[in-house]
Amino acid sequence: MIRHTDFADNNLGKARLRGLIKAGAIAFGGNWPLKIYGTLHCQSGRRMLRKNRVFFQSEQDAILSGFRPCGHCMRMEYRRWKIGRATGSVHHAPNEQPL
Structure with a gap:
């Protein structure tokens, strides 16, 4: 993960x-x-503040960092994530607790 402020x-x-x-x-x-x-x-993403923006090399990097897909630009991935949360089968980052 790379911060925009870097x-x-x-x-x-x-x-x-x-x-x-x-x-x-x-x-x-x-x-x-x-x-x-x-x-x-x-x-x-373009509207977010610079201090809040981070970058990833891959989708896997984002997921492993505990991030979820955007419901606007990644609708299918977001739906899969949301269904996975409801059924308890969503993948969590190693340091993240399920909700």
Whole structure:
């Protein structure tokens, strides 16, 4: 997991971030306080505060960090997650307790 605040808020920091996205080192974005991850093109994700934004290389990285899918840009994954919670079969991060 990479925090957006790890990058300088200038042209150099933005270029570095774009380079990591192009290289495939960043594929998903997330909201740290809400523990939600989604695509980099999600409108909900674009509106979040910089200090709350984190990045992941893969969906698996986000899940292992205790994040859930975004209901806006990842509807199918969100539905599977929600059904899994209701049936108790959802995967939890090692340090996360089921609800």
